[in-house]
Amino acid sequence: MSTLAASLPPRNVSDSITTMTEYVLPTHANALGNVFGGQILAWIDLCAAICAQRHAGRLAVTAEFDDVSFEAPIKVGQVVLLRARVTAAFRTSVEILVDVEGEDAPSGKRWRCAHAFVTFVAMQEVDGTLKPALVPALVCETEEDRALALEANDRRNERLARRKRAR
Numbered sequence: 513m514s515t516l517a518a519s520l521p522p523r524n525v526s527d528s529i530t531t532m533t534e535y536v537l538p539t540h541a542n543a544l545g546n547v548f549g550g551q552i553l554a555w556i557d558l559c560a561a562i563c564a565q566r567h568a569g570r571l572a573v574t575a576e577f578d579d580v581s582f583e584a585p586i587k588v589g590q591v592v593l594l595r596a597r598v599t600a601a602f603r604t605s606v607e608i609l610v611d612v613e614g615e616d617a618p619s620g621k622r623w624r625c626a627h628a629f630v631t632f633v634a635m636q637e638v639d640g641t642l643k644p645a646l647v648p649a650l651v652c653e654t655e656e657d658r659a660l661a662l663e664a665n666d667r668r669n670e671r672l673a674r675r676k677r678a679r
């Protein structure tokens with residue numbers, strides 16, 4: 513952690529956990545009556561953005577979406593539950609994990625739909641230009657938090673290597 517990042521008060525994982533509930537309407541669905549993958553990605557991005565901004569205490573932009581697989585469909589008339597948490601805070605970026613579940617509200621049945629790791633970069637305006645800004649350190653509160661934070665370093669190294677190859 514840099515000296516300046518150390519001067520920002522650290523934040524707990526639980527401080528920025530963000531949940532969203534969406535109801536699947538016909539406008540969200542394909543010809544099979546299942547919600548579009550792109551619509552789920554948009555909700556993931558929104559949920560993760562709120563979580564990242566709660567942690568960073570400032571505006572944050574999406575830098576990268578890791579691979580997303582859709583494990584089970586969610587149909588018109590069913591509910592989409594999203595839960596975002598910070599898994600790691602680096603210098604100016606944070607990694608967010610978003611879990612997505614489907615719910616049949618009348619029966620209460622729930623199932624896993626998708627999950628995604630999304631990287632956000634905190635931004636601040638310097639002389640009229642948006643620049644990456646330091647983020648607070650993350651305080652892990654549970655064993656699960658600690659495991660996710662540890663694995664985040666490997667995921668970050670892979671992303672940065674991909675980014676370097678693409679340039």
Ligand SMILES: CC(=O)SCCNC(=O)CCNC(=O)[C@H](O)C(C)(C)COP(=O)(O)OP(=O)(O)OC[C@H]1O[C@@H](n2cnc3c(N)ncnc32)[C@H](O)[C@@H]1OP(=O)(O)O
Binds near residue numbers: 573574575605672
């Ligand atoms: C909520 C929304 O939907 S926002 C809209 C969609 N998003 C956008 O428009 C963002 C467009 N992209 C950008 O503005 C820039 O590429 C930025 C801000 C993401 C990165 O800017 P850069 O000039 O590359 O900044 P820089 O090289 O200093 O990197 C800043 C941080 O971003 C991280 N980063 C940049 N690109 C990536 C990437 N592809 N994957 C993971 N992390 C990345 C860097 O590792 C660094 O993090 P660190 O300080 O924690 O180590």
